[in-house]
Amino acid sequence: MSWLTKVRERLPFAPKRETADNLWIKCPRCQEMIFVKEYEANGNVCPKCDHHGRIGADRRLEMLFDEGFRLLPSPEVTEDPLKFKDTKPYPARLKAARTANPHRDAFTAGIGTVEGHQAVIGVQDFMFMGGSMGMAVGDAFVFAAQAAIDARCGFVCVTAAGGARMQEGILSLMQMPRATVMTRRLKEKGLPYIVVLADPTTGGVTASYAMLGDVHVAEPGALIGFAGQRVIQETIREQLPEGFQRAEYLHKHGMVDMVVHRNELKQTLASLLGYLSPAQAA
Incomplete structure (x- = not known):
């Protein structure tokens, strides 16, 4: 400047x-x-x-929903339960993230229609502390899934995260089984749970609700995996193929159902919701 x-x-x-x-x-x-x-x-x-560049939660919801959707309230959780401090206190990191972002944490959900099909859509925003999964993200996911059950509609989750939030320790990891339980409840009600894997989707998010969908849709070029390539190579002591954690490679090897351009994503989700949503959920 x-x-x-x-x-x-x-x-x-x-x-x-x-x-x-x-x-x-x-x-x-x-x-x-x-x-x-x-x-x-x-x-x-x-x-x-x-x-495909990264995109914020509000813009993502605007692109996927029809006009007239509404945001679901963000659950209140205990902040800094472990009194965690690294180079900065955890509250200072939260404050900085909230100053730079429009929402209080990394998961934002709304309810509305996708080309006429009612749905709840939850979006994980990588721009908020790397989209890391803490108690607030876990509560927001559970709340959004329950909203879909109450409304008897499908639940679409757009993932983008570096994994669990280390500042919340074991409390962060406990969000994995909590989210898993909610995906099971959706299935028991006969309601579709569709996952959109955005760049990047890694760590504990991949190990839980990101890979439990009825259908897995990935954006082109999205990085999807649990551990990083270098860590895996050092563990198994083998050279991994080029792009083995990218959406296209995973689609070729059966871990992802389809790779869809962002500009075609809304139409694809509408088709899936139309196919998978029962006329009247029990």
């Missing part, structure tokens, strides 16, 4: 102007410069190489 820009921002009579810094974005894959408005209009997908 130049000294002139810094001075202009301090002047009350000088409105902020668009500059090259906020008009263009460089694609991390093809390195092409993309007009930001074109990039956002394309759902944060590069128009040159189709690289």
Whole structure:
């Protein structure tokens, strides 16, 4: 940032102007410069190489729901139950994440329709502390799944996480069985549970509700796995194939049912909800 820009921002009579810094974005894959408005209009997908960039929870819900959906309330949980501190106290990390994000934690859910099919959609936002799964995420998932049961409709979960939230220790890991129980309850009621695997989906999230869906849909190029490639290679002492944790490789080997472009995702989910939702759930 130049000294002139810094001075202009301090002047009350000088409105902020668009500059090259906020008009263009460089694609991390093809390195092409993309007009930001074109990039956002394309759902944060590069128009040159189709690289799927990460996307926030609100934008994701707007893209998947029809107009008129409503957000579900975020459950209140005990914060910093372990009084955890690393280089910073856990409350300071939460405060910083909430300042930079519109929601109080990494999981946001809403209820509405997807091309006329009623559904609850929960979105994990990687931009909030890496989408890490703590008590707030676990409670929000349970609450969203119960909302789907109460409304007798399908539940769609869009995952994007680095795993469990280490600042909450064993309490974070306990969210895995809690979420697993809710997926079982959905199945018992005959309600579809559809998972959309976004980049990245790793760790304890992959080891629990991310891989328990009736159908698993992945976005192109999404990183999906439990441990990282280097950790696995050092453990088994073998070289792993290129892209073995990417959506296309997992689809080829049967771990993912389909890989769907973001701009076609809403239509795909509507079709799945139409096929899988019973006329009248018990």
